[in-house]
Structures are given as structure tokens and as C-alpha cells.
Amino acid sequence: MTELHVHLDGSLRKETAIALAKEKGTKITSLTVDEDCDSLETYLECFRLPLSLLQEAPVIERAVRELAEDLLADGVNRAEIRFAPYSFCAKDLSPKEAVDAARRGARAAMAAHKGLKIALILCCMRGQEEAPFVGRVREELTGEKANFRLIDLIEEEMDDVVKAADLAGAEALFPTGRYIELFRYAKRKGVPFTIHAGEGAGAKSVWAALETGTGRIGHGVRAIEEALLVDELVRKKITLECCVISNFHTRCFANPIDHPIKRLFDAGVRVTLNTDNRTISDTTMHREIETVQRLFHFTDEEIRRMQAYAEEACF
Template structure:
């Protein structure tokens, strides 16, 4: 187990399809006959390393074509979820929220419910092998074009999330390509989630500006996926601090997608100093080639954070987690000796 940072670690922003072990992706691609971008496993790993530095979020999203091609069978979803939980446990992660979009796994006949159940089986199998660890599943609605394109699928995701809430599913997200439609176009989905008591996070303020963060906050999201461009609106920063809106910062992803120019220029440290609950996360662990400890190295060596800041940001993660209060209290107590 890695222990450069021996305190309990929390990852709130982690995509399942971006965190498949390359060896597993290679094996499953051959099994289902999916086209591969290389002639060998090592070539595939090299392709990933090249492709992640493409420089644009919407281009980066093309990297998910292969993972989605191999995740159309329930047993594959179960396996990659189990393997991710086990990997996180080896890395000293005490709690993770793993997110995926059920609607993206229905191409070959699975329903959204069956996709959720397959992921939940993998979660259960992984946690059974990893005593002391906790993990929750976030279901993602998707922005794949104009809001109307997949309105019915997104509406179904809200209902399915509510159905499995408390059974391993912990909340709802909106992910995908930013800037195609105004984020506010998705407001009815968030209103329905609120009616059903489903807690929400929302991708915003990554490739787009602070207005998307405002929209997400106005729609009821208590956490923002990425959200770092809120820094461009000081008044909105003050509002986020006052309302306790947590930012799910993913430093390496932001650099790879060129949504921030460098680790040193990333505003995460300044956002924390403003009183905003900043959290540090990996986003797409396998594609980005990072662990939480790698992100922490960047935080300490290039972004102006101290190790004590890392502990405090993990406390922010615990408080922002979609967890019962008694489990939050247990995690906070485990972090206390490291403050």
C-alpha cells in the first residue's frame, strides 16, 4: 500500500470508465472485438499517454470510446468496478465516490437498472475484499448535445438513481461536454432529483466559465465537478464560500485538458484561501495515469499547498461526501490525528 501520505484519503470525483486498468481494457477489447488503437498492450499504454495531452476537454472525451465499447456487458461492469475498488484500497483510499452514466451502457441490450445493478455487484465484491473501506456510486446524467437529444435517458437516470439510493448509490451528477447547451437547460432534471431527495453534484466551470458554476448552484448542486473557473468571478466565490459549495478539483485532468495552464497557475490554493471547501481528486485515474498521492505531490511541490492543507481538504471531502453523518464522523475522527 502506498503511504507517502499516511492519512485516510477521499476521492469524490472518479469516473469508472476512465479508471479501468489498461491490462483489463486490453483483455476485454480483444474479447468483444473492439477496435484497438495499438498493436500491443505497451502500445496501448503509450497511446493513452499521448492522447491525454490532447489539449481540449471535448477531444479528451474521445478517449472514452474504447472503455464504453467494452462495458456493454454486465459482467464487465462488475469486474472493472471491483478492480477499481481494490486498487483504491491498495492506495490507501478510505472512501471514494465512483461515477458512471448508466445510459451509456445500454447499446447492446442492458437497461439502465441492469447497468446500475452490475456496478453495485462490483462495488459489493470489492468492498468485501477490502475491509474498512467505503465506496458509493454516483449515477451521471449526460450532456451529449442539445439538452433534448437524450432528455428521456437523463430523466430515467434520475428515477433509477432514486430507486437505488441508499443501496450503494449515493447521488446524481451531470457530466459530458460543456458549452453545447446552457447548463440551465437541465434544471428540470435537478428539480426532479430534489423532489426525490437525491443529492447532486454537477460538472461545471471546467472548459466553460463561472456562469456554468452559478447555474449549477442555482439548480441545487451542493458540489461542483471541477469548478475552478469560479475564480474568475469574485462575487460568486464569496457566495460559494458562504454556502459551503465544495469544488471537486482534479489538478492533472485540468492540466492535461488545458483548462488551466499549469499546476503552478491553478487557482485551487487561492480558492481554498477564500474559504471555499476545495477537495482534491483524480477524475480519470487510468487515463490520466495518476493516483491521489500523485495529485498530492503536485499540490505540495507545485501548487502551494502544505501537507496540513491536504488533510484539511480531505476533511472538506468528508463533509461534502454523500454519506450518512455517522460515517462522516468516523472518517473525520480518523483524520484528526493528522491535523
């Protein structure tokens, strides 16, 4: 199988997080949301421990290698793992050192497992321009141009593993419209990208993402709010990286059954199945497939069609 949307920090292996926390004397906070997760804050709180651990090159390298193994065990032999390099630079690492460590992890996994293909997507963060950074290289990581500098870094680092940029973070607080220039810049530089939109904010955010010329959107499911927008996604053959169980946990829709993935699929949108945060949402591709078949009655043939969409959308 192919997976397009999985975050490294939200998928740090639980046993590894606990072992490392004990080794370093870090307080062990919750890593997985409960089924009745009632707020985005509870969800975001689960990133605290992984983010505090992923501040050292050997930990980042190990996390990528182990995630690749977990993906393989789940039947995923081609995956694009994403992370925000700046969020790993709160201590001593530079963004380039964080990227190098992740690349080593990906290469080690691919060397150990024939047929496995791992790519990395590096996330710009919404609000990075206002972030109060305390790391060794803090001057690089804040201010209006911080995300532009990350695009420059991606351009320099792009190879057979480092493939593309993304935009992640609080969509409702920092609207997508603010980042159109950033991704036009990426386009001019030849850096491919995807953008989280239509999860924490609605149709307007997806329209703004489309203005960048993106071919992929992370989530995108709230496009369902506007029929014209759904038509546009079909017309432009945009791939949506849907993460259904994650959307249940962040309360993207009032009830799980309200999730529009099947309606989008039936309308002709190229929707794909992804896990988003394997540890935090305690999910796998198998669980995502089982869930959409049970709740939305996708047939095996339709599941295969979504897999084909994912393969075609790889960077």
C-alpha cells in the same frame, strides 16, 4: 483517504481493457493521454475503448471491483465512483441492469476488503435529450425526458451503495442553465446530487449550478473568474471536487501554474483533491497530492484539511 470524483470508464484498468479488447477482437485505441495532450478531442478519444467494453454486465461488475482495489492500493478507503448508466446501454443492457452490475462489483469489493466504503454516483448526460441511441431499450434513452427518467431510476435504486446523481458531458455545448429544472426535480424526489460545472465553461455555469441548490460541484475551478462567485461558494460552504491533473490535460487553464486551486483554498472555498480519470490521466491521489504540493506549495496540514472537506461532503 476519501475521494469524491472518479469516473469508472476513465479509470478502467489498462491491463483489463487490453485483455478484454483482445478477447473480443476490438481495436485497441489509446487509453492514456500524453503529457502534451493538446486538445479535448484527444482526451475524449481515450474514452472510446473503455466505453465500447463497458456494455456487458460482467465487465461493469469487474471494472468497479478492480477500481475499488486500485483505490485501496492508492490509500483511498472511501470513494464515490461515478458513471453514466445510459452510456453502457448502446448494446443490450438496460440502465437498471448496468446499475445492478456496478452495485454487485462495489459489494464484492467491500466484502473482500474490510473498512472499504464504495458508493456510486449515476451521471445524467448533457445532450442526452438529443442522443441518437441504438441499444435494446433505446426508447427510454433519448428525448427530452431521458435524464428525468434516470433521476426516477436513481430514486428507485438508492440504497447503501447507489447514493446520488450527477451531470456530466460537454459543458460548453449544453449549458448548465438547461438542466436546472432536472435537478430541481431531483431535489423534489429526494435524490442528492453534484454537478460538473466551471470546467469547460466559466462562472456563469457555476452560478447556474448553484441555482439548483447543490452542495457540491464537480471541478468548479473557473469560479475564480468572478470574485463575487468565490465569496458565494465560501458563504454557502460549497465543496468543489477539484481534479487538477485532469484540468491540465483538458487545457482548462493556459498553463498548469495558472490553476487556481490554491487561490480558491486560501479564499476559504472547500476544495478537495480527486483524480477524475485515473487511467486516462495516468494519475492517483498520491500523484495529485505530490503535484499540488510541488506546484502550489500546499502544506501537509492543508492537504489534511482538504481531506476533511472531502469526508464531510460524502453522500
